[in-house]
Amino acid sequence: MYRKVWNQCSQSVCCINFYNEHGILVDALTGFKINKSLVTCEQAFYVKDARKVEIKFVELDANTPKAVLRLDYQEFVDDLRVGFTHNNSDYAVFNIDFPEFDSIPSLSLCERWSYPIGMDIAVLGFNSQEHNLSIKKGIVSSAFANKNGVRYLNIDTLICHGNSGAPVIDPETMQVIAIVSRRSNPVAKSYNDLMRYIKTNIEELRKIEGKFFVDDIDPIQVLIANQNQIKLLAQNMFKYTATGLSQAVMLDHIITYFNEKAILEQPRTSGLGVEVNIGLKNE
CATH class of the missing domain: 1.10.287 (Helix Hairpins)
Known part of the structure; x- marks a missing residue:
């Protein structure tokens, strides 16, 4: 099952490296391609001392660069971002409609509202200061909504620095169900x-x-x-310390950007709380 996830999804996942004026790596995130956009975590907007950003996709061997692009950080944030920086939704979307990325396949987003607790998941991400992509298996262990009504999944899998922005994938459908958000745990x-x-x-x-x-x-x-x-x-x-229980932001706030006709399943009651159905609070 996880070999299939790797073969179908790994080449759509990239590392996003941020360098200061001396060319020293100051931060690293993971991201993934959806259509002609790059999706990652909101931290990409706020990298202190960043002057350059490098976006790199790799081959199936997890190491060989498949497509690489370097940009000025200010251009990346000011000109390529989609939407607002302070979106309070723990995600970031950037336009990466460049010839360098034409050969990179796109992942797809799941439009379901709920996921069963205990469901198998896979996470594809780059660990901090490592150049190789890795796959991790886990389960959905719980869910919650923060004070802004943003819904998260608790995922039981090892998450390291650098994994923020990684896609959480349903191995059955090969679709993204959430985005790792280690920076807000x-x-x-x-x-x-x-x-x-x-x-x-x-x-x-x-x-x-x-x-x-x-x-x-x-x-x-x-x-x-x-x-x-x-x-x-x-x-x-x-x-360098991994956490075994992490959180991943669900896709409620970005799914309609990529599919304007998308209508998420309405929350429904399920016996004994087996289904993850955290509704948004009415203000």
Whole structure:
């Protein structure tokens, strides 16, 4: 089953690498092609220090580049984006109607409203700072809606940094049912809070740096170095630690963009909560 997913879907999935002005990789996401568009997670709009973006699709061997394009990051966000950046829906769509990508096959989006808990899934994504595409198997374990009414699936599979934006695929239909959203899960939120605390600590320490010494040693510099060490450790742990229970945003807010005639199945009640039927709240 998963071999079939790989053969039919893998060449539609790309890595999206973001580089700073020195050519150093500062972030990485996964995306996939739908028609002449690139779909990924909303984080693509907010990559700090990014100057260039590289979109790369690979062959069936998971490594050999099939199509590669480099763009200025500002052009990518300002000229190629589709819709608004602050859409509060955890997705991003970009126009990639370029000759380089004409040979790249398109995935298709599932228009169902509900999915059974326990359903098999496959995730195709690039792990952080790795150039090879990988496939992971898992199940739909639950679902929820956030305060904005955006619906998510909880998926039980290993998700790493770099997997955000990856397609969650139904192995039976080969259709995309959701988009991995690792950057908005509790681990990511805790990491972002920690980064803010460290930044504040360093800013406050620098205000009194060099004002007193102990045996020719500035203890404030020692504390600043300690904060930077904690920051580096936290960054590496966040990048290289996989989470077993992750979330993926459902397609309610983008399905009609790709198919204006699409009418999602209306939510229906199912016994014992076997079906995922999280409705949008009325404001």
